[in-house]
Amino acid sequence: MSVTDLGMPAFPAAAARATRDTRLRANLRHATHTIRDKRARAVGELADWAELRAAGRAIKDRTLRHLDHYLERLEEAVTAAGGRVHWAADAAEANRIVTRLVRATGEREVVKVKSMATQEIGLNEALAEAGISAYETDLAELIVQLGKDRPSHILVPAIHRNRSEIRDIFRSEMGDWGRPAPEGLTDRPGDLAEAARLHLREKFLRAKVGISGANFMVAETGTLVVVESEGNGRMCLTLPETLISVVGIEKVVPTWQDLEVFLQLLPRSSTAERMNPYTSMWTGTTDGDGPRTFHLVLLDNGRTDTLADTVGRQALRCIRCSACLNVCPVYERAGGHAYGSAYPGPIGAILTPQLRGTASELDASLPYASSLCGACYEVCPVAIDIPEVLVHLRERVVEGGRVTRRGVRTVIRPAKGHAAERAAMRAAAFAFDRPGVLRAGQRLAARTRRLHPRRLPGPGRAWTDTRDLPPVEAESFRDWWQRTRGGERGSGQEGAK
Amino acid sequence: MRVALFVTCINDTLYPRTGRAVVTLLERLGVEVGFPAAQSCCGQPQFNTGYRHATEPLALRYARAFRDYEYVVVPSGSCAAMVRDNYPRLGEKAAAEGRGGALAEAAAEAVPKTYELTEFLVDVLRVTDVGAYYPHAVTYHPTCHGLRMLGLGDRPRALLSHVKGLELRELEGAQECCGFGGTFAVKNPAVSAAMGADKTRHIRETGAAAVCTVDNSCLMHIGGMLSRQGSTVRPVHIAEILAGTEGDVL
Numbered sequence: 001m002s003v004t005d006l007g008m009p010a011f012p013a014a015a016a017r018a019t020r021d022t023r024l025r026a027n028l029r030h031a032t033h034t035i036r037d038k039r040a041r042a043v044g045e046l047a048d049w050a051e052l053r054a055a056g057r058a059i060k061d062r063t064l065r066h067l068d069h070y071l072e073r074l075e076e077a078v079t080a081a082g083g084r085v086h087w088a089a090d091a092a093e094a095n096r097i098v099t100r101l102v103r104a105t106g107e108r109e110v111v112k113v114k115s116m117a118t119q120e121i122g123l124n125e126a127l128a129e130a131g132i133s134a135y136e137t138d139l140a141e142l143i144v145q146l147g148k149d150r151p152s153h154i155l156v157p158a159i160h161r162n163r164s165e166i167r168d169i170f171r172s173e174m175g176d177w178g179r180p181a182p183e184g185l186t187d188r189p190g191d192l193a194e195a196a197r198l199h200l201r202e203k204f205l206r207a208k209v210g211i212s213g214a215n216f217m218v219a220e221t222g223t224l225v226v227v228e229s230e231g232n233g234r235m236c237l238t239l240p241e242t243l244i245s246v247v248g249i250e251k252v253v254p255t256w257q258d259l260e261v262f263l264q265l266l267p268r269s270s271t272a273e274r275m276n277p278y279t280s281m282w283t284g285t286t287d288g289d290g291p292r293t294f295h296l297v298l299l300d301n302g303r304t305d306t307l308a309d310t311v312g313r314q315a316l317r318c319i320r321c322s323a324c325l326n327v328c329p330v331y332e333r334a335g336g337h338a339y340g341s342a343y344p345g346p347i348g349a350i351l352t353p354q355l356r357g358t359a360s361e362l363d364a365s366l367p368y369a370s371s372l373c374g375a376c377y378e379v380c381p382v383a384i385d386i387p388e389v390l391v392h393l394r395e396r397v398v399e400g401g402r403v404t405r406r407g408v409r410t411v412i413r414p415a416k417g418h419a420a421e422r423a424a425m426r427a428a429a430f431a432f433d434r435p436g437v438l439r440a441g442q443r444l445a446a447r448t449r450r451l452h453p454r455r456l457p458g459p460g461r462a463w464t465d466t467r468d469l470p471p472v473e474a475e476s477f478r479d480w481w482q483r484t485r486g487g488e489r490g491s492g493q494e495g496a497k
Numbered sequence: 498m499r500v501a502l503f504v505t506c507i508n509d510t511l512y513p514r515t516g517r518a519v520v521t522l523l524e525r526l527g528v529e530v531g532f533p534a535a536q537s538c539c540g541q542p543q544f545n546t547g548y549r550h551a552t553e554p555l556a557l558r559y560a561r562a563f564r565d566y567e568y569v570v571v572p573s574g575s576c577a578a579m580v581r582d583n584y585p586r587l588g589e590k591a592a593a594e595g596r597g598g599a600l601a602e603a604a605a606e607a608v609p610k611t612y613e614l615t616e617f618l619v620d621v622l623r624v625t626d627v628g629a630y631y632p633h634a635v636t637y638h639p640t641c642h643g644l645r646m647l648g649l650g651d652r653p654r655a656l657l658s659h660v661k662g663l664e665l666r667e668l669e670g671a672q673e674c675c676g677f678g679g680t681f682a683v684k685n686p687a688v689s690a691a692m693g694a695d696k697t698r699h700i701r702e703t704g705a706a707a708v709c710t711v712d713n714s715c716l717m718h719i720g721g722m723l724s725r726q727g728s729t730v731r732p733v734h735i736a737e738i739l740a741g742t743e744g745d746v747l
Contacts, residue, residue, distance in 0.1 A: 016687030371678025394547030467721030
């Protein structure tokens with residue numbers, strides 16, 4: 001393979017580092033196996049799970065097929081309810097819009113409820129450059145932010161941390177951001193939660209601007225929905241005077257009836273709960289109740305281009321439950337950081353190379369971050385055939401081909417670093433299409449079998465560093481058949497040609 | 498019943514004894530087996546690594562090689578899954594690219610006649626007791642493509658449970674991937690090895706003398722790791738267990 005010839009692509013190298021971190025391995029193993037088992041029980045309770053899953057898939061597909069229509073309906077409904085809708089073609093535009101909106105309030109601080117879209121666009125960093133402090137209020141996001149760390153999981157961003165690491169972060173960092181951790185803080189979950197609660201309460205009561213994402217947007221009424229477990233979302237959505245929601249355009253569902261399906265699929269798939277503790281829904285603004293100003297920033301950032309790909313578009317069905325991460329054997333060993341984006345795990349491996357393209361070494365390596373075991377597809381509540389999309393994107397990496405970039409159809413060249421592999425694959429296919437060549441190769445391998453080294457040089461080392469090679473037998477199957485049976489049907493019978 | 502063996506390239510070259518075992522087993526069950534020499538590789542390594550176009554001649558070759566047969570028996574879950582799941586995709590994509598319907602026709606011909614070995618035994622021959630004898634403790638690892646793409650379910654275990662002398666040992670985390678994944682094993686060697694280390698540890702913990710699967714490609718990885726670890730647990734394809742009888746010297 002070209003991998004070892006031309007230097008390790010980003011994912012394999014980062015993942016290799018993670019596999020050597022025994023504490024990280026233990027944290028991830030414990031956390032993913034716990035939630036994986038709980039999810040299986042929660043899903044197993046429903047006799048109609050397969051039908052729900054099919055319905056979720058169908059609703060998403062229908063909505064995506066008519067996305068322009070539903071987005072315009074949503075815009076009308078949000079506007080009619082007193083909100084303002086902004087359209088952002090990419091991350092930079094979304095960040096500019098949000099920064100401008102916060103500046104217009106005169107505030108220098110915002111509270112945030114956990115949002116994948118704002119992580120995707122790097123909003124916190126953009127706000128910091130503009131002199132605005134964004135405080136994450138989800139417990140795990142707080143841990144990540146205080147630890148100057150990056151999230152490593154969609155649902156449990158601090159999954160790579162255990163509780164004693166969290167206690168240490170709270171003790172050393174909370175004071176720099178606001179109320180310090182209580183004296184003598186222990187690593188008991190209750191004490192850690194209380195420390196976070198006291199620290200965050202100050203932020204909630206002071207903040208004039210809240211920033212959120214949304215799990216769903218209901219087109220018919222212009223209603224946004226956030227599901228969460230800690231109540232911090234409700235604080236961010238109701239206490240500030242101004243609320244700015246940044247939401248990917250694929251999050252729209254046509255009606256409340258459609259929403260009902262996803263409010264069953266999502267909690268069981270993500271937190272393994274029958275129903276999540278807090279479901280907040282808001283429609284524009286209401287006098288005397290909640291924010292007086294509401295802005296909705298609709299984010300494209302590669303989604304329309306993804307929609308143009310008939311195989312890859314199914315990734316847009318994703319409802320960010322993270323069931324695929326929790327069941328993925330590669331994620332469990334590699335951890336979330338190795339995926340190099342806000343979206344780790346199997347869904348990240350198919351979403352990131354579509355949203356960002358496959359030009360960088362990291363993004364080109366993501367479709368290969370899978371053994372194609374299929375566990376992700378099995379648990380996906382909207383039936384995204386992740387292995388199918390992975391293979392589809394591998395083709396894009398090694399063969400190039402037609403893609404849509406910023407709305408323009410274009411043909412991309414194969415990614416760099418696959419020349420040797422391409423030659424090897426084509427040579428193998430050539431030989432396999434000529435059984436005579438194949439047989440000559442087999443006989444050569446059998447004749448030289450006593451000379452085969454135990455450890456291979458060059459690219460083969462990737463195999464023999466940890467595995468012995470199987471011994472080659474003296475006679476291939478086809479030679480044995482020929483010698484003992486003669487013709488195709490065996491026992492000298494006339495064989496079909 | 499015209500039955501052909503698709504031995505697969507990896508068995509042909511590296512595990513010919515598995516192919517011989519399938520012939521022994523099927524003939525014992527009264528099935529006349531054919532082996533068209535025009536067969537080759539299903540194209541899975543190329544397809545799964547992104548080289549779809551290099552796969553196409555191999556799919557056409559497969560359909561052509563087995564044209565005269567009603568059934569094609571494949572002693573490999575992943576090669577059978579390649580034919581059944583991915584040949585139709587080759588056909589759809591070629592048609593969408595305006596390159597005609599030859600691949601779609603090849604897929605339509607190949608898919609319904611292709612059976613993984615345990616499917617053929619249980620679904621077509623309707624047999625779970627094949628009269629086999631294997632006096633060892635064995636643990637069974639359900640390989641991913643057999644488990645999730647083909648949906649083999651309990652067919653392999655049903656066959657193993659009727660083998661005389663065989664004691665089936667439960668494998669912890671049985672449904673987790675072993676870490677082989679074709680070119681994944683060399684593109685992401687560290688993660689592959691980490692997955693394999695957990696799988697082989699669970700295998701060793703069963704105390705079984707042999708680990709059995711429906712796929713020698715996974716066994717090449719599992720067995721290669723066990724061998725490097727100095728373990729005496731033997732990797733064995735299910736066909737080799739089912740082919741043995743009390744008359745054989747084991």
